[in-house]
Amino acid sequence: RKEVEQDPGPFNVPEGATVAFNCTYSNSASQSFFWYRQDCRKEPKLLMSVYSSGNEDGRFTAQLNRASQYISLLIRDSKLSDSATYLCVAGFQKLVFGTGTRLLVSP
Amino acid sequence: NAGVTQTPKFQVLKTGQSMTLQCAQDMNHNSMYWYRQDPGMGLRLIYYSASEGTTDKGEVPNGYNVSRLNKREFSLRLESAAPSQTSVYFCASSPGQGGFGTNEKLFFGSGTQLSVL
Numbered sequence: 001r002k003e004v005e006q007d008p009g010p011f012n013v014p015e016g017a018t019v020a021f022n023c024t025y026s027n028s029a030s031q032s033f034f035w036y037r038q039d040c041r042k043e044p045k046l047l048m049s050v051y052s053s054g055n056e057d058g059r060f061t062a063q064l065n066r067a068s069q070y071i072s073l074l075i076r077d078s079k080l081s082d083s084a085t086y087l088c089v090a091g092f093q094k095l096v097f098g099t100g101t102r103l104l105v106s107p
Numbered sequence: 108n109a110g111v112t113q114t115p116k117f118q119v120l121k122t123g124q125s126m127t128l129q130c131a132q133d134m135n136h137n138s139m140y141w142y143r144q145d146p147g148m149g150l151r152l153i154y155y156s157a158s159e160g161t162t163d164k165g166e167v168p169n170g171y172n173v174s175r176l177n178k179r180e181f182s183l184r185l186e187s188a189a190p191s192q193t194s195v196y197f198c199a200s201s202p203g204q205g206g207f208g209t210n211e212k213l214f215f216g217s218g219t220q221l222s223v224l
Contacts, residue, residue, distance in 0.1 A: 002149075034212070041218075042217065042218070043197055043216060044197070045215070049212070087149070094165070094166075095152075095213070097142075097149045099148065099149040100149070
């Protein structure tokens, strides 16, 4: 079993839609959680940290459920520019990256 | 402000050749990392350096060596390249000292596409 698992997608959504991704992690000692965004053939870039209380950054909302060991990312009012691969990251002393969920937003 | 700079961007090697991937950061970060990314595998840590003068193995260190030349630079060397090392390599840095501290955010370079024939 992978330490961090994500649905690879792709998730195909129209502009303006709301889309949610989930990610599960196996190490219950994990303390650091993030979502990174990666465009095709580019480097990963930090999208947002994920906190236990949940956090929001504009159209993006991240949630952490420690009991069930999953992390979620909600994107509201999807834009064409949101098309990318979203990497879930969890860890304790070392960060483990998921393989990513691909999002395609169409006009 | 360049951030994390990696060279080269592309490289083709023959099996058995050696090469060094260079990485430099200008953010005064303490920790630096080398990852490889393969389809279906996600990013996997090769080596990291929690501070100048220290290096530690990550998840997949075999076949690689690293040097933390100074606070800015962290190089990755392939002594005898193998086809299994065909991958995209990313260097990253983070502000904290001691490797992966809680909520340590990583800043990545633009990557090196390496093919070993």
